[in-house]
Amino acid sequence: MRKFVLIILGLMLTMSVFAQEDNKEKGVFQVVDDMPVYPGGDMALRNDVASLVKYPVVAKENGIQGKVYVSFVVNKEGKIEDAKIARGVDPSIDKEALRVINALDKTWKPGKEDGEPVKVSYTVPIKFALGEDKSDEKKTFYGEGENKVYYIVDEMPQFPGGDEALRKYIANAVTYPDVAQKNGIAGKVYISFVVEKDGTVGNARVARGVDPSLDKEALRVVKALPKWKPGVEKGKPVPVEYTVPINFALN
Template identity: 30%
Template sequence: MRVKKNPKADLNRNSGLYFVMGLAIVLFVTWRALEYRTYDSVQDEIVMLVDAESLDEDVPLTEMIRTTPPPPPPAAPEVIEVIEDTDDVEETVIESTEISQDTEIASVDLDASEINVEEAEEDISVPFAVIEEIPVFPGCEGLSAADQRDCFNQKMMEHVQKNFMYPKTAEELGIEGRVFVQFVIGRDGKISKIRTRGPDPSLEKEAERIIAALPQMTPGKQRNRNVSVPYSIPINFKLM
């Protein structure tokens, strides 16, 4: 069975003609778009005639201040007298002050007995934990090395308890805490370089006062030489 088809219903019959017509229309539109130009509109110039008489302005009168010209400079003398220089000028001779290796400055005889040589003592600091002979607290003399350390710590605690006073300002405000105090027992056995660190300046000041009241001790020794010994102690401030 053959499919019956109407020849007039063939859509591809005039496709070539339609393609050529469409291409011609597109080319024409493109050409006109490229050739299209725009021009600025010309505005008519308006010429205004201004009456010259209306431009007259009233110019204010100004007063010219005349200043007196400066006096003329003095005139030069008609005759110039030339004076000959007859005085002899003595030239100053500047001698060199540089010295050479052959110049002898002075000969001084020095006697070795007149020279005093002073040995500067070096301030050696040895920690309390490793020093050979710890500083001796008053009342701990004549004990062994182990007993010396126990006696030193015991005397230190007794001194803190004896001189302890709670600051009134800190007590009223309810301030408490621990203050860490570090100081140095010098080569002469005196207390110096006190440093404090705590929760309140009033507590730090009181801890510094307590440590500053320590008595002079027998200085610590390292290899039979007096040395400085740093020491630190915590002081606990607690309200009851």
């Protein structure tokens, strides 16, 4: 019997090179001094999303699968608002992903800029996948033997200083390519990579590109990331796949 696999990938927070003044005018920030924090952290958010998701019957029957990106705003009170599909797969799966995000009723620690609570944009990917795997273990990784790479582990990899430090590192490291600026090219580049057993970043690749110039810059920044605290599964460090979106936007 065909079984389905639900994989909640490493949380992906939109990195932006928007001018802060432009963000303030719009009322929603992309990156702030203190980013919003879900009660219990990212792992708790992943677990809560996983517990709420129900694979739509119509999607299973028709073999529909894919990764849905849901964007929303964490407001000044720590509540989710304006949830919407940033990138969908199918109406049935999109609807379920949106329902799950709107069903999260816990209050976040709101984001802050200059010491004041502000609205902050946040993006979460949810992957719906159908497979023939009989083993629950196989639902959390790909590859075999020494080439096994996990999606989710007991302890996810951590960038030195945490997610906020990762966001700031990328924001400071990114240089908007001149050719892209001159030609009005903008968009969000998704970079996937593996945090190896020793914490180094390997196998960085463009998961979803926009333009060669932007893709190249995003890839350069991710390849230069310093060592992470590696992911741990059953007490042992293991390679874990991670995905980061970098948003290039012109004022």
